[in-house]
Amino acid sequence: MQIGDLSRQAGVNIETIRYYERIGVLPKPARQSNGRRTYSTVDAERLGFIRHARDLGFDLPSVRVLLALQEQPEASCEDASRIAQGQLEEVERRIARLLSLRDELARMVGECHQGRVSECRVIEALSVS
Known part of the structure; x- marks a missing residue:
């Protein structure tokens, strides 16, 4: 498949x-005689893996490690678990910050008499530092 097909299939921008x-x-990717990229189903699966990992918030260095682990099916999944645990902790921190932000915004709006x-x-409230 060509890059446009891969892009549509994976829901990822060509760039x-x-x-x-x-x-x-x-x-x-392999190249055709006219220089166009040609992708296989393996490439599409790998891109799907990357996209899903990125959707879950994993950074690219973590994705790189997870991809390397994926190529070692008999290896321990300890590293994958550690990376996922770190991501879960970061998500929990973000949720806490967002809940605090929500509470502050609700307070500001609630106290505004328009x-x-x-x-x-x-x-x-915005003027106070």
Whole structure:
């Protein structure tokens, strides 16, 4: 399949595919005689793996390690578990920050009486550092 087909199938931008090739998380594809890239189902599966990992918030160095682990089916999954645990902890931290942000915004909006800007609780709260 060509890059446009791969892009549509995986739901990934063409430039993202080229970027992944440049940084080595996707192998350089075979080329046709006219220079066009040609991808296999293995490439599509690998790109799907990368996309899913990125959707879950894994950074590219972690994705690189997970891809390497995927190629060693008999190896221990301890490293994969450790990476996933680290990502879970980061997600928990982000959720806590977002909940705190939500509470502060709700408080600001709740205290705003929609009067004059000189009395606006939203503007006042944002002005405090």
